[in-house]
Amino acid sequence: MERVEAVVVGAGVVGLAVARALAQRGLETIVLESEAAIGTGTSSRNSEVIHAGLYYPQGSWKARLCVQGRNRLYPYAAERGIEHRRCGKLVVATSEAQLAALHGVVDAAARNGVTDLQWLDAHQARVLEPRLACVAAVLSPSTGVIDSHGYMLALQADLEAAGGAVAFASPVAEVQCRSQGHVVSVGGASPMTLEAGVLVNAAGLWAPSLAARFQGLAPQHVPSAHFAKGSYYALSGRAPFSRLIYPVPEAAGLGVHLTLDLGGQARFGPDVEWIVPDAQGRLDYRVDPMRADSFYAEIRRYWPELPDGSLRPAYSGVRPKLQAPGEPARDFWLQGPAEHGLAGLVNLFGIESPGLTAALALADVAADLALPTR
Structure with a gap:
């Protein structure tokens, strides 16, 4: 031994x-x-996103370690020559009814030590992203992407x-x-x-x-153990956005968001599909093309010009959850x-x-x- x-x-x-x-x-x-x-x-x-730490409950491991990890990750990536981009993220409210939740994002982020968020009205948001539809947005300049x-x-x-x-x-x-x-x-x-x-x-x-x-x-x-599969769908053609776009969080979660890879290719997702391993303990990572059908209406809330049939299966990931479906x-x-x-x-x-x-x-x-x- x-x-x-x-x-x-x-x-x-x-x-x-x-x-x-x-x-x-x-x-x-x-x-x-x-x-x-x-x-x-x-x-x-996964989406290869460097998260700023906006949403997690104050004092949680996720909140503390996300902020600490992000503060260390950008210098680490620069020192080691790891490809990354601090592209920023817009969290968008697409109706007046969502404004309170958007203010809640700012308040929660501040409690987690994220102090660089910028509130934008609809015009200011469209100056940054002309194809975006929203009534207000919050810019997170510390969000980025990295070559995982x-x-x-x-x-x-x-x-x-x-x-x-x-x-x-x-x-x-x-x-x-x-x-x-x-x-x-x-x-x-x-x-x-x-x-x-x-x-x-x-x-x-x-x-x-x-x-x-x-x-x-x-x-x-x-x-x-609980397994939450999330499928991603790639946009055919180049994205008309230069930043990540996330809907304002609602009860069901973070919604269908747009992320960008380091080459500028847009991906939408992930959704949530609770799965179980097969008899051999394997997980099914296949992406069902039909699941994209439910994405279009969600995406068109902030990008009304999304063309029909423009989403194609990209890949999926499975998240290790400690809660069962329906639990907090x-x-x-x-x-x-x-x-x-x-x-x-x-x-x-x-x-x-x-x-x-x-x-x-x-x-x-x-x-x-x-x-x-x-």
């Missing part, structure tokens, strides 16, 4: 960031990834420069959680057994099911030894948006939970 100081399960953006943080604190760190490449799950199936794969490659490079490594095609078969180190049995073509004082479960969608197999972790510390949204669950009583063990549950933005800040919290005395 090989002894290492830290094992991180999952080589998505959060797992790589956590491993980087641990390695830079001087721990010999190995990332176990069941797939053959980094970031094949949620980290590569380039971001993860930079995190991996930092990890390796600090002496860490990623082991691919290395699924976790069994874990024995003990008071003096955790024993991790690894399957795949090259089985091995590792003993580590620190174990971080950053398995994303599969974090709850992995934790359920941790021998020594009481069942009450393992949440139920839940915060990230960063679970450490103070909760479950097992030294060195950290479970990261429900790491959905804004996980990409928050990753650098989240990683430091996870490392602090694993190493409370260092």
Whole structure:
């Protein structure tokens, strides 16, 4: 049995960031990834938006870590040469009835420490985006987009420069959680057994099911997993907007929003479709072309000129939810030894948006939970 100081399960953006943080604190760190490449799950199936931190409840992990992570991510991307663009975002009210909710966005953002929002009347909004229809809008200049794969490659490079490594095609078969180190049995073509004082479960969608197999972790510390699929549809032709466009949040969520990739291609989505894994534990990422039919009316509230038949299937992602359909949204669950009583063990549950933005800040919290005395 090989002894290492830290094992991180999952080589998505959060797992790589956590491993980087641990390695830079001087721990010999190995990332176990069941797939053959980094970031094949949620980290590569999202809008690649750098969020400003507007909507999340005050004091929540999502609010705090989004703002902290965003403040660190732009300099990090610039220093590492990661392609990104601070393009800005408009949150738009398309009726007088939505103005109160739009003011609520400004108030919530201020409570979260986001102080750069700009209120625009309809004319001011159309000066920025002439094809936009709205009665008012809020400009978030700190919102942007980033090359998520380039971001993860930079995190991996930092990890390796600090002496860490990623082991691919290395699924976790069994874990024995003990008071003096955790024993991790690894399957795949090259089985091995590792003993580590620190174990971080950053398995994303599969974090709850992995934790359920941790021998020594009481069942009450393992949440139920729920899977919310979101489909994206690409616009045929170039978008007439240079900024992201989000409807004002309503009871059902953030609505159908327009995001832009680094090449200026517009995508609309995601919607929400609750799904379950198949008998082999696989998720269906196929995009149903018919689901785009419901997008047109929503988009035309802020872009009336959207042509018929102009949306085509792009891709989908699945968000790891801690709440069931119809239940209130839940915060990230960063679970450490103070909760479950097992030294060195950290479970990261429900790491959905804004996980990409928050990753650098989240990683430091996870490392602090694993190493409370260092």
